[in-house]
Amino acid sequence: MKPKFPFRNLVPTFFAGLLDDPILLIRSRPDGRHLLFDCGQVHHLAKRTFTHLDAIFISHAHMDHWMGIDSVIRQLIASERTVNIFGPPGLSDRMEHKLSGYDWNLVEDYWCSFHVHEIHQEKIESSIFPGPQGFRRQPGEVLSRNNLNIHQTPYLQVQAETCDHQIASLIFRINESPAYSIDRQKLESLGLVPGPWLGELKKRYLAGKGDSKPLEVLSLQAGGIRPVWIENVAELLEQLIVSRPQRSIGYISDVNFSQENRETILRFMAGVDLLFCECTFLTADKNRARDSDHLCCEDVNHLLKELRPAYFLPMHLSRSYSRRSSELYHELKPPPETRILRIPLQITPRPLLAEEITWQLSL
Template sequence: MILPSVFKQIEPTFPAGLLDDPLLLVRVRATGRSLLFDCGPLHHLAKRTIKSIDAIFISHAHMDHFMGMDAFVRHSMVSGRVYDIYGPPGMAARMERKLGGYDWNLAEDFWSDLRVHEIHPTHFARTLFSGSQGFRGTFLGREERRDALIYANGHLQVEAALFDHKIPVLGFRITEKPGFQVDPKELESLGLIPGHWLQELKKNYYEKKLSLPIRVNTREGEKKLSGEDLYGRIRRESPCTSIGYLTDIGATAANFKQAGELFADLSLLICECSYLRNHKDKARRSFHLCTDDARKLAEKLRPRFFLPMHLSKSHLKHPQDLYRELRLPTDVTLLQLPSYQTPRPRLCDEIEPPTSWRDQEEKESS
């Protein structure tokens, strides 16, 4: 499911259905590269999509959020790149045990490296698993953590905070960086005529070369102007869009307070909603959210769009009840996932017996 086109530089896709193990793929349009949030089964993703991933962000190491790491390593190990993996405390030890389950005696010098960043409340702890060394881990050291920012490129940034699921769980906020935007009214007021120079200015913007002068077309003829000054005058300001990704947390005051701090002014909140109202007791015991909890969170945060996901398979026969129970504020648009992205196994009472069986039963009954 490709999510609403309110984003300019990124394209978020949620390849899992309502009942499947969650993963969020965020593609950067300008580069064709991607980020992956959670790493359950990757059977929804084509190999070329997996190979486009630069970094993986793991909320926690429960099997349904982490088991796809094997498939990722399998498809990326010979690319010769360094892949960044972000996770909660203990992630490096879990990666070491996962990678240690295989024999790597045929490792080559060109194999990829995996760089694991553990997100602690006060610091980062980094470990490198070198492909050429059979993914042997080397501790790279610690670095003080000054704020919520954990990752950034030229098009977006990722912030994170730790939540409680009876184990530390990371929630992530993905925010687009301001892109190249021009105000047509300013072009008109300055007497500028759109042309090839706009493409050159855009190229210089993304290559951080706005200091270069640029020749522009005006109603008075061609002029040579400072690129930085020019863009400052014709730039159109607009708010940066953002995505919140939150899964597997308890409905506690501390978790809701943390969510309020990390997820203020969101464009889209992708949020776990594991249980329906009548299974609230199960949600409390397992430290998950039910529909009432998700609705309260939506009322608190007021995102523009709200996508509930990760419904428990105990609701296999009536998944659409989730949407009927979620009565969101009128200024929050509810997005609905299909129950399944790939056909689910059929239940016993849904299987029609072969015609030959029915004929035999009719004969026996007569």
């Protein structure tokens, strides 16, 4: 049975197999915009997927997380848009090197631009690569950073923390905007009638401005429906607004199992509903995990025991286990409330062999 995710606005799709380079796509349902997390082999994604792409989040610039950016540039080039790319310090240099690997003598005014934002602990430093100018790098703004947020829309918020993977590696948390509903029974018991005023009330709730000024509402009275001014809007909000739990998704790839990373992950990912996490090695190969600064099953079990997400999708299993992938699912011991999501071993089609090609040139 297909799991029913608890999200209202977020539609996550993991576009890679267990052994493939990770790519997570999150669609924001209300505005149809797409966010991409990591950028390995993306050439199998439909062009349409890129048409709605707003932002790309790169955990670190190891090849299996970053090499697909060339395909992304190729797909977006004529889209006349600006796409934001968020990643660890040094990403702007890497983007510059990528772009300078091509000739751009045939540029057009309608070409897309990229804004690369390097996430430091205390600041976000940006560079701009404008397509119409042949992607020549220009300095962008430097913003001081006093919270974990790096990207926000009316429907979601993306946060980032820095972990260690011998190099800086970002982990991401995607939060849905706070959800709420109007208590219809309460509305009726107060003798109030729904109308455009409810929209204004919701607006004030979201802006945290309950008590700013009186609000005109519709009230059911002996003579019919009448407009009435409510002075204490904060009290009205308290009576009518039912807030729902805020849902979130966590994405972890790649990190080591140091004490510091553990503490960061447990603090940052607390309460996520769906967790994507690398599980590169089986527990018997813990030494390989330690040597390459990755996680093994035992490490992931430890994190799951603490975090207890409703759903967990293990990813990025080492290709050395291509015939032993079922052992991963035997070793994972999630708490009872966590459901493990299984994905195919590979979704990237294997290359064709020469003898499989049906057309031939014969002389």
